[in-house]
Each structure stands twice: as C-alpha cells, then as structure tokens.
Amino acid sequence: MKETFPFVTAIVVAAGGSTRMGGEVSKQLLPIAGMPVIGRTLSAFEAAGCIDDVVVVAREEDLLDIYDIIRSFGFEKVSQVVRGGATRQQSVAMGVQNARPETTHLAIHDGARPLVSVQVIGDVVACALEHRAAATGVRVKDTLKQVSDAGVIEYTPDRSHLWMVHTPQVFEKRLYQRAMDAAQEAREDFTDDCQLVERMGGIPVHMYEGSYENIKITTPEDLPIAEALLLRRQQEGDL
Numbered sequence: 001m002k003e004t005f006p007f008v009t010a011i012v013v014a015a016g017g018s019t020r021m022g023g024e025v026s027k028q029l030l031p032i033a034g035m036p037v038i039g040r041t042l043s044a045f046e047a048a049g050c051i052d053d054v055v056v057v058a059r060e061e062d063l064l065d066i067y068d069i070i071r072s073f074g075f076e077k078v079s080q081v082v083r084g085g086a087t088r089q090q091s092v093a094m095g096v097q098n099a100r101p102e103t104t105h106l107a108i109h110d111g112a113r114p115l116v117s118v119q120v121i122g123d124v125v126a127c128a129l130e131h132r133a134a135a136t137g138v139r140v141k142d143t144l145k146q147v148s149d150a151g152v153i154e155y156t157p158d159r160s161h162l163w164m165v166h167t168p169q170v171f172e173k174r175l176y177q178r179a180m181d182a183a184q185e186a187r188e189d190f191t192d193d194c195q196l197v198e199r200m201g202g203i204p205v206h207m208y209e210g211s212y213e214n215i216k217i218t219t220p221e222d223l224p225i226a227e228a229l230l231l232r233r234q235q236e237g238d239l
C-alpha cells in the first residue's frame with residue numbers, strides 16, 4: 001500500500017468559456033488525433049506515478065460529456081468532477097475545496113494542456129515536494145517588445161530572465177490554501193496560481209524548465225499544432 005505522505009491531488013481545470021477558440025463546444029471536448037483534449041490531459045495524470053487522485057473541474061453543461069470520457073477511457077484516478085466558477089481562480093478553488101482530506105500537495109493543471117508529459121508532471125511535483133511551490137515553464141524564445149495603444153514600439157525588455165509559465169503548478173496544500181484565502185479576502189483574481197503565492201511573499205516559487213510541447217489549446221491554430229506533435233509522438237512510439 002502507498003504511504004499517505006505525500007498525497008498529491010491533481011486539480012484539472014476545464015471550466016473556461018473557450019472564447020478565443022470560438023464555437024459552441026468547450027475546447028476541452030474537441031478531438032485531437034482521435035481523442036478529446038481532456039482525455040489526453042487525463043491520460044497523462046493517470047499514467048504519472050506521483051499523482052494519487054484527480055479532481056476535474058468542468059462547466060455544468062459539459063458534465064455528462066466529461067463523465068462519459070472518464071468512463072470510456074477508464075480513468076481510475078478521477079474521484080470527482082465538480083462545477084467550475086466564473087474565473088479560472090474560482091474554478092481552481094472549487095477543485096481545492098473538493099480535494100480529498102488526505103491531500104498534502106496540489107498539482108494544478110489546465111485541462112487545455114493535453115500535451116503535458118508524465119516526465120514533466122513527475123519533475124515539477126518532485127520540485128514542489130522539495131521546495132513547497134513549483135511551476136513548469138519555458139524560456140521566452142523571441143525578442144519581446146512593449147507596444148503602445150497606438151501600435152508603436154516603446155521598448156525592448158531584456159528577455160534573459162523572462163519565461164512563459166505553463167502548468168502543472170504544484171504547491172503544498174496548506175500553503176496554497178492560505179494564499180487562496182488571502183487573495184479572496186483582498187478580492188484579487190489571477191490567471192495563474194503562482195501569483196497567489198507570489199503576492200504573499202516569503203515563499204519562493206521554483207521554476208522547473210519544462211517542454212515547449214506543453215502548449216495550451218487557446219486559439220484554432222493550436223489544434224493542428226497539437227495534432228502534429230501527437231502524431232510525431234505516436235510515430236516515435238511514445239503514445
């Protein structure tokens with residue numbers, strides 16, 4: 001039997017409006033290389049040895065489809081599917097409130113990042129077990145510009161310390177709970193979970209260098225990119 005410490009619960013948030021994708025259907029339900037986006041995401045967490053339990057957060061209108069996907073692909077780690085909130089932060093909070101009481105660490109992940117690998121999940125969880133708080137991300141590859149509302153370049157930031165943050169973002173549960181309560185009390189709402197811990201100060205969030213393949217399905221051109229990456233993995237025997 002597995003020891004109870006650590007007990008890592010993945011909170012997979014899939015309750016967004018998919019506005020930038022367009023269309024009626026949630027982007028998490030769209031097929032890529034023959035499987036719904038959320039199915040691909042959940043397969044990675046099912047296969048990751050460091051993950052003990054999974055809570056999925058979804059829109060009310062998607063619940064039946066999500067249950068269907070979980071049943072048909074046989075995802076045994078998913079213990080609950082709960083309704084999300086109006087913002088990503090609220091959806092994460094719904095997931096956290098429903099995590100099993102023995103949870104010691106939370107691995108918060110976007111349902112819309114189906115290319116996350118078992119290796120990245122394992123490495124960022126290990127980093128958080130050591131440091132209490134960790135995120136995965138990649139170094140910015142392009143030269144960046146700050147552009148004014150009039151469309152004029154204002155300046156070129158030094159990119160040597162700039163990264164794009166991905167998920168999973170992994171935290172000791174007690175720490176994350178404290179950060180979440182403080183942000184809620186201050187009525188602050190953030191697009192990622194690191195910011196909750198960053199704003200408290202005192203606890204450094206470690207960055208684990210992950211993979212450029214861990215893209216978020218955000219706009220329509222992301223779908224063929226994800227499909228091409230998955231087909232390459234299939235050809236290389238990684239799937």
Ligand SMILES: Nc1ccn([C@@H]2O[C@H](COP(=O)(O)OP(=O)(O)OP(=O)(O)O)[C@@H](O)[C@H]2O)c(=O)n1
Pocket residue numbers: 013014015016017018019020021057084085086087088089091092109110111112113216217218
């Ligand atoms: N109220 C929300 C908003 C976002 N998310 C989830 O958070 C992840 C990252 O969000 P994003 O890509 O911004 O998704 P959407 O909010 O759906 O996108 P958009 O801004 O285009 O509507 C996604 O897996 C999304 O489903 C969520 O669970 N609940």
Ligand SMILES: C[C@](O)(CO)[C@H](O)COP(=O)(O)O
Pocket residue numbers: 110164165166167191192193216218
């Ligand atoms: C959490 C996140 O995936 C980190 O990259 C991201 O912030 C989600 O929201 P966004 O509004 O698409 O940046």
